[in-house]
Amino acid sequence: MALQSSILATSIAPSGHLCSNSATLDKDAIVAFAARFDPQPYHLDPDAAAQSIFGGLCASGWHIAAVATRLITETLLDNGLPFIEMTSVSHLTWSRPSFVNEKISVRIGLGPSLTDSPIAGTHSQILEADVCNDEGVVVATMTATAAIATDGAVP
Amino acid sequence: MTSLYLRDRWFEDLPLGEFHVFGSHTFSELEIVEFAETFDPRPELTNPKQALCSHRQGLVASPWLITAMWMRKMVDYMEVYAQGVNDGRRNGAGVAINDLQWLEPVRPGHTLTYTYEIVAKPDRVIREKWGLIRSRNEAFNQYRTKVMQFEIDILAERRPKNSDDPQQQ
Numbered sequence: 052m053a054l055q056s057s058i059l060a061t062s063i064a065p066s067g068h069l070c071s072n073s074a075t076l077d078k079d080a081i082v083a084f085a086a087r088f089d090p091q092p093y094h095l096d097p098d099a100a101a102q103s104i105f106g107g108l109c110a111s112g113w114h115i116a117a118v119a120t121r122l123i124t125e126t127l128l129d130n131g132l133p134f135i136e137m138t139s140v141s142h143l144t145w146s147r148p149s150f151v152n153e154k155i156s157v158r159i160g161l162g163p164s165l166t167d168s169p170i171a172g173t174h175s176q177i178l179e180a181d182v183c184n185d186e187g188v189v190v191a192t193m194t195a196t197a198a199i200a201t202d203g204a205v206p
Numbered sequence: 207m208t209s210l211y212l213r214d215r216w217f218e219d220l221p222l223g224e225f226h227v228f229g230s231h232t233f234s235e236l237e238i239v240e241f242a243e244t245f246d247p248r249p250e251l252t253n254p255k256q257a258l259c260s261h262r263q264g265l266v267a268s269p270w271l272i273t274a275m276w277m278r279k280m281v282d283y284m285e286v287y288a289q290g291v292n293d294g295r296r297n298g299a300g301v302a303i304n305d306l307q308w309l310e311p312v313r314p315g316h317t318l319t320y321t322y323e324i325v326a327k328p329d330r331v332i333r334e335k336w337g338l339i340r341s342r343n344e345a346f347n348q349y350r351t352k353v354m355q356f357e358i359d360i361l362a363e364r365r366p367k368n369s370d371d372p373q374q375q
Contacts, residue, residue, distance in 0.1 A: 105299070116273075136269065139308065170261060
């Protein structure tokens with residue numbers, strides 16, 4: 052499963068959001084993920100996809116979620132937050148399909164931080180994530196809880 | 207008479223409480239490492255020896271691998287118990303998930319069993335064609351401990367108003 056990731060500078064937007072690097076999902080990556088985890092025609096076959104509800108070959112929603120989580124992980128670590136693991140997602144909406152070669156990035160809002168966490172030695176950080184394509188259109192939104200190492204050390 | 211059942215039904219024909227066991231999957235060390243190399247390439251997730259020193263004290267599956275495997279088991283199940291996924295009505299796309307929790311670590315050799323139950327049919331019409339089927343999905347390990355749960359809303363085509371025959375499209 053190839054994941055092409057082109058690196059841009061991580062930055063904190065004026066709004067206080069963290070902005071991730073971007074990752075481009077090419078056809079091979081989309082089809083490889085789908086063949087393994089989501090083998091439905093609109094993720095595998097361009098002709099069948101053109102006739103489907105999506106209108107073209109597009110990435111599995113689970114592929115988008117996994118790539119977004121990788122981008123979130125990298126962004127939090129780059130910004131000094133010792134991310135350990137995502138422990139829950141209270142809400143995730145796929146608002147539009149992501150087609151071949153769209154460049155995906157994540158705008159991350161930091162919500163409340165809670166002492167309670169299912170993993171020992173961590174606390175919970177609520178994340179509000181907007182997954183955007185290269186035209187700035189939101190393709191998915193996710194409210195997630197991440198376990199962050201409380202002692203500040205990455206294990 | 208038609209032999210189609212699971213996916214060849216209109217929104218109106220899907221009953222609350224319908225329950226399926228999609229099947230089981232045993233996670234190998236190799237697939238856990240390969241998934242992490244692509245989606246979470248930190249040494250404590252991709253290197254079994256370094257994983258011993260992590261907070262999990264050993265290799266565990268990435269959360270999204272556990273959830274992606276649910277999708278695979280669902281597709282396989284529908285392929286076996288229905289007939290193909292090329293019919294438009296059977297191609298219900300997922301639109302949203304709620305209350306996704308990863309409750310326990312999944313380690314190499316663990317076997318998860320995935321279950322599905324229809325828990326709600328929200329009263330919505332989307333693009334004049336689709337309804338929403340909300341299912342509760344859970345994964346249990348070999349000790350019968352629940353390790354993951356979520357709800358997902360999937361589109362299901364509503365029966366056209368002028369259709370008397372549920373099998374005619």
